[in-house]
Amino acid sequence: MIAVENISKSFDGRQVLHDISVEFLNGRTNLIIGQSGSGKTVLLNSIVGLHQPDSGHIYYDGRDITVMSKKERTMLRREIGMLFQGSALFDSMTLLENVMFPLDMFSDKSYKERKARAMLCIDRVNLLGSEYKHPAELSGGMQKRAAIARAIAMEPRYLFCDEPNSGLDPKTSLVIDKLISEITHENNITTIVNTHDMNSVIGIGENILFINNGAAAWQGNSKEVLTSNNKMLNDFVFASEFSKQLRQDILANIH
Amino acid sequence: MIRKMLQSLGEYLLLMARTFQRPERMRMFLKQYYKEMMALGINSVGIVLLISLFIGAVICIQIKLNIQSAWMPSWVSGYTTREIMMLEFSSAIMCLILAGKVGSNIASEIGTMRITQQIDALDIMGVNSASYLILPKVAALVSFIPILVTFSVAAGIVGAYCTAYLANIITPADLTLGLQHSFTPWYFWMGVIKSLFFAFIIASVSSYYGYNVKGGSIEVGKASTSAVVSCSVLILFSDIFLTQLLS
Ligand SMILES: Nc1ncnc2c1ncn2[C@@H]1O[C@H](COP(=O)(O)OP(=O)(O)O)[C@@H](O)[C@H]1O
Numbered sequence: 001m002i003a004v005e006n007i008s009k010s011f012d013g014r015q016v017l018h019d020i021s022v023e024f025l026n027g028r029t030n031l032i033i034g035q036s037g038s039g040k041t042v043l044l045n046s047i048v049g050l051h052q053p054d055s056g057h058i059y060y061d062g063r064d065i066t067v068m069s070k071k072e073r074t075m076l077r078r079e080i081g082m083l084f085q086g087s088a089l090f091d092s093m094t095l096l097e098n099v100m101f102p103l104d105m106f107s108d109k110s111y112k113e114r115k116a117r118a119m120l121c122i123d124r125v126n127l128l129g130s131e132y133k134h135p136a137e138l139s140g141g142m143q144k145r146a147a148i149a150r151a152i153a154m155e156p157r158y159l160f161c162d163e164p165n166s167g168l169d170p171k172t173s174l175v176i177d178k179l180i181s182e183i184t185h186e187n188n189i190t191t192i193v194n195t196h197d198m199n200s201v202i203g204i205g206e207n208i209l210f211i212n213n214g215a216a217a218w219q220g221n222s223k224e225v226l227t228s229n230n231k232m233l234n235d236f237v238f239a240s241e242f243s244k245q246l247r248q249d250i251l252a253n254i255h
Numbered sequence: 256m257i258r259k260m261l262q263s264l265g266e267y268l269l270l271m272a273r274t275f276q277r278p279e280r281m282r283m284f285l286k287q288y289y290k291e292m293m294a295l296g297i298n299s300v301g302i303v304l305l306i307s308l309f310i311g312a313v314i315c316i317q318i319k320l321n322i323q324s325a326w327m328p329s330w331v332s333g334y335t336t337r338e339i340m341m342l343e344f345s346s347a348i349m350c351l352i353l354a355g356k357v358g359s360n361i362a363s364e365i366g367t368m369r370i371t372q373q374i375d376a377l378d379i380m381g382v383n384s385a386s387y388l389i390l391p392k393v394a395a396l397v398s399f400i401p402i403l404v405t406f407s408v409a410a411g412i413v414g415a416y417c418t419a420y421l422a423n424i425i426t427p428a429d430l431t432l433g434l435q436h437s438f439t440p441w442y443f444w445m446g447v448i449k450s451l452f453f454a455f456i457i458a459s460v461s462s463y464y465g466y467n468v469k470g471g472s473i474e475v476g477k478a479s480t481s482a483v484v485s486c487s488v489l490i491l492f493s494d495i496f497l498t499q500l501l502s
């Protein structure tokens with residue numbers, strides 16, 4: 001479990017995160033949703049320690065990352081897998097080398113065992129057959145899957161995904177969402193996903209935090225999103241006329 | 256302006272402190288080291304040979320046709336060519352050229368890794384990104400530069416002989432006499448020692464510019480230009496001090 005307590009963050013005097021407190025659950029896909037520019041990336045980066053928050057605490061199963069020494073933080077990071085918005089694969093390496101990289105760096109296993117583990121991860125994301133291609137030769141969806149394979153290579157306890165669906169078509173997005181959700185449940189990982197994709201919210205959201213202008217505005221699961229009367233949340237999730245109509249229909253069915 | 260320079264210097268020193276740490280995995284370091292040796296060293300051999308060959312030839316022609324006169328001994332052209340190549344060209348001038356080639360390459364490679372979050376990805380994995388990326392580059396260039404200096408001197412001399420054999424501007428005998436006239440091995444080592452410093456400047460300063468890119472592809476371009484300019488200026492300044500110190 002990751003517990004965030006009273007996190008605030010400013011850039012150049014402009015406050016981006018306002019006193020956010022939230023708990024992200026173990027073995028669940030936790031979502032952070034909100035408009036573009038609402039501070040999702042800053043919140044996620046603060047949680048993993050890429051930004052130092054101005055105030056507040058972040059506990060990884062009781063271990064406070066905000067007061068850790070550099071060394072402790074480095075050790076904690078070996079339990080973290082992260083999926084960046086642009087995949088961030090190393091473009092000088094093949095897919096296999098990318099997935100093997102964290103193992104090469106931190107694992108004392110033999111080359112054969114490391115390769116076997118990497119191939120297992122590549123198989124898990126259905127990319128067998130592409131392991132000797134470079135990132136530039138992969139499609140957007142394949143790059144995302146490759147990044148997932150790299151993120152899970154070290155069997156992380158925590159998985160962070162920053163907009164895993166950005167730039168993907170709806171069908172590919174579903175594949176990625178499903179993959180993240182399955183991997184989370186299979187390995188009992190604490191997963192946090194940043195998204196503004198309504199399909200993800202309804203599809204895989206088990207514990208959803210809605211942030212609006214850098215402040216926590218609502219929290220619940222995907223069913224509660226449908227029935228919530230929070231005006232800001234509804235305006236965000238059901239932005240189009242079509243989806244507003246859809247919501248009305250669903251609500252009518254429930255009652 | 257001065258404050259900004261001091262700030263950059265501070266950032267640079269902090270980055271170097273993070274860079275010069277024991278690599279987490281020796282086998283990863285050696286893999287990178289080998290790769291950088293190829294990319295920065297071997298790939299520069301061609302341009303170094305080409306330029307040195309022509310400069311050696313041109314210096315020889317200039318001295319012979321425009322400076323040498325009847326009252327000077329006949330070895331002057333060969334002697335001057337050798338000393339210019341060894342003392343300045345193959346260390347300082349060649350490193351200025353390499354600053355353009357290698358420096359911009361390093362800055363744009365690391366800068367692109369920065370804006371595409373590849374460096375963040377390294378940090379998140381718990382890898383010391385500065386050490387992993389920069390140390391192999393510095394080590395590779397510094398350890399390869401003596402070879403480039405040697406090649407450069409040799410190519411310059413070959414260039415001088417070309418003017419003798421192909422263009423008959425100077426007799427081979429005069430040239431050989433001049434090239435062997437009061438040879439001081441220390442001059443060669445002086446060039447090598449200077450080049451070690453210059454190689455360090457090129458690799459580390461360019462890495463600094465690349466590592467601190469913020470923004471997009473335009474900033475990567477700017478960082479690459481700034482890296483070349485800064486490296487060149489630093490090489491010129493340090494050349495003066497090093498030459499004073501070593502002479
Ligand atoms: N490094 C930074 N420096 C200054 N401002 C930043 C920085 N990172 C993000 N911001 C600002 O913080 C706000 C939230 O950004 P972000 O978290 O990226 O939004 P999103 O929810 O789309 O991920 C934006 O207004 C952005 O301009």
Ligand SMILES: [Mg+2]
Binds near residue numbers: 041163
């Ligand atoms: Mg974002």
